[in-house]
Amino acid sequence: xxxLFAAPLRADSDLPPAPLSDTQLADPRQEAAAxxxxxxxxxxxxxxxxxxxxxxELAGDMRAMIRQRIAAGEKPAAVQAWLVRRYGSWxxxxxxLDRFTWLxxxxxxLLLGIGVVLARRSFRSRRRR
Numbered sequence: 184x185x186x187l188f189a190a191p192l193r194a195d196s197d198l199p200p201a202p203l204s205d206t207q208l209a210d211p212r213q214e215a216a217a218x219x220x221x222x223x224x225x226x227x228x229x230x231x232x233x234x235x236x237x238x239x240e241l242a243g244d245m246r247a248m249i250r251q252r253i254a255a256g257e258k259p260a261a262v263q264a265w266l267v268r269r270y271g272s273w274x275x276x277x278x279x280l281d282r283f284t285w286l287x288x289x290x291x292x293l294l295l296g297i298g299v300v301l302a303r304r305s306f307r308s309r310r311r312r
């Protein structure tokens with residue numbers, strides 16, 4: 184019984200964190216670019232946080248991958264495109280407009296249009312009374 188209740192305590196691995204997960208790059212411009220990109224990438228474990236704010240192991244691995252690629256000279260847009268190809272467009276807080284996300288982008292306009300129509304009908308019915 185004790186083993187059953189202690190199992191969740193062993194859920195995290197005993198591996199050390201990735202080398203660049205919490206270590207800044209030597210070049211301040213590269214580090215600033217990496218930080219800006221980390222704010223745009225959603226943590227796959229936490230789902231409500233960016234990888235910059237998350238303490239999850241996977242977020243640390245993703246931070247390390249971003250720093251490694253930027254240190255190697257890749258542009259942040261290329262790194263973000265690579266992450267989207269690898270994990271899907273959901274990983275980005277700024278998803279591209281495509282056949283899967285068009286409703287996400289159009290919903291505010293559709294709701295605003297519905298609100299305008301309802302408001303006009305309400306004002307017209309008040310004038311008639």
